[in-house]
Amino acid sequence: MKSNKPAKTIFVCQSCGYHSPKWLGKCPECSEWDSLVEEKLSPALSSNTTSPSRASQPVPLDSVEMSQQRRMITGMQEFDRVLGGGLVPGSVVLVGGDPGIGKSTLMLQVLHRLADAQHQVLYISGEESLEQMKLRSDRLGVSSKDLWVVSEVGLESITAVANQMTPRAMVVDSIQTVFTRDLTSAPGSVSQVREATLHLMHLAKRTGIPIFLIGHVTKEGAIAGPRLLEHMVDTVLYFEGEQNNIFRILRAVKNRFGSTNEIGVFEMRDNGLCEVTNPSAVFLSQRPSDVPGSVVTASIEGSRPILLELQALVGRASFGTPRRTVLGVDYNRVSLLVAVMEKKLGLQLMSQDIFVNVTGGVKVYEPAVDLAIVSAIASSHVDKSVKDSTVVLGEIGLTGEIRGVSQAEHRIHEAYKMGFKRCLLPGDNLKHLKGLADMETVGVHSISELLDTLF
Ligand code: TYD
Ligand code: MG
Numbered sequence: 156m157k158s159n160k161p162a163k164t165i166f167v168c169q170s171c172g173y174h175s176p177k178w179l180g181k182c183p184e185c186s187e188w189d190s191l192v193e194e195k196l197s198p199a200l201s202s203n204t205t206s207p208s209r210a211s212q213p214v215p216l217d218s219v220e221m222s223q224q225r226r227m228i229t230g231m232q233e234f235d236r237v238l239g240g241g242l243v244p245g246s247v248v249l250v251g252g253d254p255g256i257g258k259s260t261l262m263l264q265v266l267h268r269l270a271d272a273q274h275q276v277l278y279i280s281g282e283e284s285l286e287q288m289k290l291r292s293d294r295l296g297v298s299s300k301d302l303w304v305v306s307e308v309g310l311e312s313i314t315a316v317a318n319q320m321t322p323r324a325m326v327v328d329s330i331q332t333v334f335t336r337d338l339t340s341a342p343g344s345v346s347q348v349r350e351a352t353l354h355l356m357h358l359a360k361r362t363g364i365p366i367f368l369i370g371h372v373t374k375e376g377a378i379a380g381p382r383l384l385e386h387m388v389d390t391v392l393y394f395e396g397e398q399n400n401i402f403r404i405l406r407a408v409k410n411r412f413g414s415t416n417e418i419g420v421f422e423m424r425d426n427g428l429c430e431v432t433n434p435s436a437v438f439l440s441q442r443p444s445d446v447p448g449s450v451v452t453a454s455i456e457g458s459r460p461i462l463l464e465l466q467a468l469v470g471r472a473s474f475g476t477p478r479r480t481v482l483g484v485d486y487n488r489v490s491l492l493v494a495v496m497e498k499k500l501g502l503q504l505m506s507q508d509i510f511v512n513v514t515g516g517v518k519v520y521e522p523a524v525d526l527a528i529v530s531a532i533a534s535s536h537v538d539k540s541v542k543d544s545t546v547v548l549g550e551i552g553l554t555g556e557i558r559g560v561s562q563a564e565h566r567i568h569e570a571y572k573m574g575f576k577r578c579l580l581p582g583d584n585l586k587h588l589k590g591l592a593d594m595e596t597v598g599v600h601s602i603s604e605l606l607d608t609l610f
Contacts, residue, residue: 166191172345172383194338194346226412227323227365230268233420233430234261236457237392237405239413242324245363246412247356249330249384251370252394257403257423258369259283261394262326263291264427265367270299274323277316281308281332295427308342310335310351314358322364327355329369330384345383352387385409396423397516402437403428404517407457417457435462435573438515444543448535451546451575452527453566454519460562460569462546463517465524467531468510477506483513484528485520492529492551499555499602502536522550523560526579529602530609539610544576547609548584555602559583567591579608 167174168191173184181188226241235241238248252258259282266276280288288304303320307313310333317325327333333351334342341347352368359366370384372393385391389411396403405419420431431437439462443449448467453460465484472478481489489511496502511528513519526549534541541547548566550558560566563584568591570578577595580588585598597608 164193167194167340167346169345172349192340192344194340227269227274228272229265230272231265231430232432234265234405237407237413237417237419238390239407239410239417242365243389243412244365245359246365246389247352247359247387248365248367248390248392249370249388250367250392250394251372253398254371255398256394256396257421257428258394259328260291260295260423261403261405261421261428262328262367262369263288264295264297266302266324266326267292267295267297267299269324270301273301275301275303275320277320277322277325278302278304278328279313279316279325280304280306280328282328294425297427308332308334310354314354317358317362317364321362324365324367326367327369329371331371349383349387352384356387395516395518400516402431402515402517414457418461420461435460435569438463438517439573441514442543445540447538447540448531450527450531450534450541451570452524452548453546453569454521454524455562455566456519460566461517462569462573462575463519463524463527464514465527465531466512466514467528467535469504469507469532469535472506472508478508478510480510482511483516483518484511484524488522488525489528491553492525493532495551495553495555495602496529496532500533500606502533504532504536507536522558523548523566525549525551526557526581526599526605529605530579533606533609537606537610541609542577544574545579545609546570546575546577547579549579549581549599551602557581557583557599557601557605564588567594567596570594579605 165174165176166178168182168184170187170190171182171185173182179191182190226243228241229235250258266278269276285304285306305316330348330351331343334347335350338346338350355366391409393406393408394403395406401422403421403423407415407417409415420434421428422431442464450465451462452465453462493504497504509532526547529551530541530547548560550560552558559581563580567578571591571594579597579599582598582600585596588596599605599608
């Protein structure tokens with residue numbers, strides 16, 4: 156394999172992956188200074204990206220057999236759903252998240268589930284020793300003889316182990332620790348991570364072994380600095396949550412084999428991650444009763460509606476510019492809604508500090524929560540509570556109009572199931588809604604109508 160020719164080198168930008176044959180002080184792609192580092196042009200990299208060894212022949216799409224698309228069910232329902240209904244053979248799944256959020260724990264539990272179903276699986280850790288993995292496994296209270304572990308960081312050794320063992324699934328923890336000797340740059344650098352991912356992609360496609368790559372998210376929120384891994388792999392899952400909150404949310408942001416924006420909800424306990432099968436009940440479980448500033452809404456996450464509590468606290472600003480602190484919803488959206496409230500409701504919010512939070516560490520970005528944000532702020536401002544049994548839905552436009560939301564019926568059913576008795580929703584949605592016994596539905600058309608119906 157090794158040629159005697161002197162290795163060619165290129166200069167690669169460590170923040171965006173741009174390469175150039177000569178050194179440059181500033182990267183022309185991302186304008187970063189002093190980010191180009193000399194690297195050997197590895198034979199693997201160049202041969203992998205050029206034409207395949209065997210020319211592929213086009214075939215009619217109708218004649219393609221679906222046989223290899225049989226999915227492997229892990230038995231962890233929340234996880235299977237996020238994957239799009241199980242694990243596709245030969246797929247590469249990137250599991251990203253902040254350090255310490257529980258990625259290793261999640262993947263170890265998933266492999267344990269597969270091993271319990273008599274699948275031989277392999278966990279490759281470059282971050283922890285075998286003793287540490289055993290300790291974690293004991294803590295989770297699980298053991299299975301079909302789960303194999305190895306502590307390894309060399310790409311060549313990982314490939315050799317995988318080829319020899321051909322496990323039914325494998326985890327590489329983490330992709331940032333994997334390195335190949337073909338490149339001189341340090342593990343975790345753009346070129347190492349890209350080369351390792353490319354190599355493992357080929358391994359997965361060739362052998363049909365599904366591979367999970369664990370990736371740490373850097374400060375900028377992207378995996379391995381630039382988002383260069385996201386387009387290479389089949390599926391990208393993010394494991395999110397607040398470090399000091401017990402809830403964890405697994406979110407699909409890219410999925411070649413299923414819908415994106417599907418979420419799975421977990422609870423981090425002393426003995427590992429527990430599936431939360433009824434998230435609405437959990438997110439509302441600690442809701443205070445009849446207090447100003449708390450409002451419930453139904454948000455569609457992936458394929459299902461989830462009830463969430465939005466809280467706002469509005470208080471007189473002590474001095475200077477009033478504070479606006481927003482957690483779980485978009486900051487700019489809240490600013491926009493506050494401006495609409497001032498203009499259309501005549502509320503004096505300019506001199507007020509405003510804090511908005513979605514409880515349970517959940518993040519929601521769909522506009523259907525607008526009405527809940529406005530209701531929570533208004534409720535706290537006028538110090539009147541919204542009834543416990545009321546749920547609100549609706550998007551708000553700049554002129555103060557309430558716009559329809561998607562899947563209104565779906566959302567209302569979830570609220571109904573959880574015992575809500577009254578729903579404020581866009582007038583537009585009300586027209587198309589089939590009535591529900593025991594559920595009062597009130598259509599609102601503009602934000603000025605809201606205050607009359609809310610309390
Ligand atoms: P870990 O899976 O190591 O995180 P990552 O791989 O994303 O860096 O999880 C680390 C945290 O999870 C750690 O702070 C302890 C906590 N934890 C529990 O609360 N319960 C458990 O059963 C386990 C194994 C970890
Ligand atoms: Mg880890």
